[in-house]
Structures are given as C-alpha cells and as structure tokens.
Amino acid sequence: MPVIHIHHRDELSKEQKRKLSKELTDVFVNVLNKDADLVEIFWHDVKDHNFARGGLLLEDILKRRKK
Secondary structure (H helix, E strand, C coil): CCEEEEEEECCCCHHHHHHHHHHHHHHHHHHHCCCHHHCEEEEEEECHHHCEECCEEHHHHHHHHHC
C-alpha cells in the first residue's frame, strides 16, 4: 500500500489538507492503478521552532524578515 508522509509548517488549514489529500490520492490511483482506500497519508505539522535552516530556527528567520 502506498504511504505518503508530508512534513509541512503548521500553517495549513484542514480544508487545504483535505484538498491536497484528495488530489495526491488521485495521482496514486491514476499513475499506480491503486485502490484509493489503500493510499495512506500522514501529516506531520512542524512548528517554526522545530525546524532550522542555516543554523537558525525558522521562527528566528521569520522574525528577521518582519523587521
């Protein structure tokens, strides 16, 4: 069974997740000829203080940009 893990900033609405889940499932069904019920999607919401780039936490990067 296809398993999709999505790691994304904790900023998506439930409606965005619903839409993306449906569209990703449709791609797997169409390309791999899989039953939609077999496609599993796990959402991993990442808080800005749990992600770093270039040695800085994302929340600090975003604060800098606002200044």
